[in-house]
Amino acid sequence: MLWFSSFLKDETGATAIEYGLIASLVAIAGIVAFTATGNTILTAFTNISDDFCTAVGGNFTITATGEDSCTY
Numbered sequence: 001m002l003w004f005s006s007f008l009k010d011e012t013g014a015t016a017i018e019y020g021l022i023a024s025l026v027a028i029a030g031i032v033a034f035t036a037t038g039n040t041i042l043t044a045f046t047n048i049s050d051d052f053c054t055a056v057g058g059n060f061t062i063t064a065t066g067e068d069s070c071t072y
Contacts, residue, residue: 046062053060053070063069 049062049069050060056070058070058072060070
């Protein structure tokens with residue numbers, strides 16, 4: 001029983017757990033921010049590709065691989 005009470009009073013590792021929680025919150029915030037930025041960048045590049053394709057007289061339709069998106 002003595003070992004159990006000393007185990008409850010032991011605070012070693014508490015700081016590591018706190019830093020782990022902070023790191024996980026920063027990672028989650030980063031994932032959310034990068035996901036939102038990624039969608040914005042994808043939309044921007046899709047619009048640029050459409051403009052270039054239209055400028056050379058093509059018809060732009062985005063494909064899964066990105067190949068043959070501009071047809072004439």
